[in-house]
Amino acid sequence: MPIASAHPSQKPAASLEPSGSACGIPLQLQQVTKSYRSGRFCLDNVNFQLQAGAFALLTGPSGAGKSTLLKLFYGAEHPDRGQVLVQGQYINRLRGRALAYLRRQVGVIFQDYKLLERRTVAENVGFVLAARGLAWSEIQRRVPAALSLVGLADRGNCFPDALSGGEQQRVSIARAIVGQPRILLADEPTGNLDRQNALQVLKILQQLNKKGLTVLMTTHDPHLVEIAQAPVWQIQAGRLDPVTPAQPEAAQ
Ligand code: ADP
Numbered sequence: 001m002p003i004a005s006a007h008p009s010q011k012p013a014a015s016l017e018p019s020g021s022a023c024g025i026p027l028q029l030q031q032v033t034k035s036y037r038s039g040r041f042c043l044d045n046v047n048f049q050l051q052a053g054a055f056a057l058l059t060g061p062s063g064a065g066k067s068t069l070l071k072l073f074y075g076a077e078h079p080d081r082g083q084v085l086v087q088g089q090y091i092n093r094l095r096g097r098a099l100a101y102l103r104r105q106v107g108v109i110f111q112d113y114k115l116l117e118r119r120t121v122a123e124n125v126g127f128v129l130a131a132r133g134l135a136w137s138e139i140q141r142r143v144p145a146a147l148s149l150v151g152l153a154d155r156g157n158c159f160p161d162a163l164s165g166g167e168q169q170r171v172s173i174a175r176a177i178v179g180q181p182r183i184l185l186a187d188e189p190t191g192n193l194d195r196q197n198a199l200q201v202l203k204i205l206q207q208l209n210k211k212g213l214t215v216l217m218t219t220h221d222p223h224l225v226e227i228a229q230a231p232v233w234q235i236q237a238g239r240l241d242p243v244t245p246a247q248p249e250a251a252q
Contacts, residue, residue: 025049025088026183026214027073029240032082034068042068044238045082050216052182055209057228058218059243060235066218069235070185073216074106075099087182104132107176107213111188113168115160115175121147122156125174132179146178147171150204166197173204177213184208186217190224202228 027050034043042065050056058066071077072084075091084091087105094102115124126143134142147153150170160168169189176184186205190198202224209215219225225232232243 024052026052026086027216028083028085028088029069029072029079030083030085032072032079032084034065034072034077034079040065041238043079043235043240046238046240048233048240050214052214053209053212055206055215055228055230056217057225057230057232058216058235059220059225059232062220064235064237066220066235067187069240070108070187070216070218073183073185074108075103104179105182107179107181107184109169109172109176109184109186109189111191113160113165113172113192115168115171117160119159120156121152121158121160121163121171124160124171125156125178128175128179142178143174146174149177149208150174164197166193166200169193169197169201170204173201173208177208182212182214184213184215186215188218188220190219190221195223198224199227 027048029043029046029048032043032046032048035041040063058069060066068077072079073086073091075086078092086102089102091099091102116127119127122143125146126139129139129142144153144156147156150173152167152170152174155163155167155171160171163171169192173189184205189205190201193201198221205215205217206228234241234243
């Protein structure tokens with residue numbers, strides 16, 4: 001079974017009931033159209049689904065709608081038409097605690113890290129847990145574990161400005177996973193990094209995927225696309241299509 005699929009031309013689904021079980025298809029778009037008031041069309045009647053445990057890349061030119069697609073999945077944007085399902089639930093129909101609970105299952109990483117400059121690394125990572133009301137002892141247990149996973153076990157007391165860009169991005173990964181989400185959305189996580197740090201971030205995301213997280217990452221870096229060896233989807237002119245890998249030329 002393919003781990004991801006998009007069928008821009010498929011017929012409308014007969015039912016509007018969720019077609020993906022909570023654990024089987026964590027990310028799904030059903031006939032989603034999204035544009036902005038500026039007139040920019042990002043998605044035009046797009047169907048997409050990503051299987052649990054998949055690692056997929058989303059590429060496309062700047063302004064094509066990569067960030068918008070991720071925003072639909074973490075609830076920061078709403079579709080004009082169609083349905084967005086996360087963990088088998090219609091995210092745009094949820095409110096209050098149900099929405100908050102679903103959002104906890106989605107970790108998000110941004111290109112610009114979005115760290116709190118006046119908080120230490122450990123505080124940045126633990127902040128979200130404190131906001132959720134977790135016990136101090138639990139925060140004390142989880143934060144070092146998350147920092148360890150990104151290779152920053154010894155940097156918890158540093159402030160972000162004492163870290164390199166690559167390290168700051170790794171802190172933001174730790175922050176995204178400390179709440180133990182099932183899904184990781186990474187929006188151009190390597191966009192501000194040099195090649196070496198970009199590869200390190202990719203490797204960490206792949207390791208997290210091996211631990212069971214479903215990962216959808218946007219990038220416009222062809223080198224990264226090439227070495228990631230993951231299914232790639234391209235968004236362009238409102239369409240979302242799988243990219244077929246180039247076939248090696250037959251030996252003469
Ligand atoms: P990408 O991530 O592929 O660079 P985006 O999803 O950020 O693309 O943006 C897609 C298009 O939608 C761009 O033309 C952008 O200017 C426009 N856009 C994004 N967000 C908004 C917004 N909040 N209001 C109006 N236009 C927006």
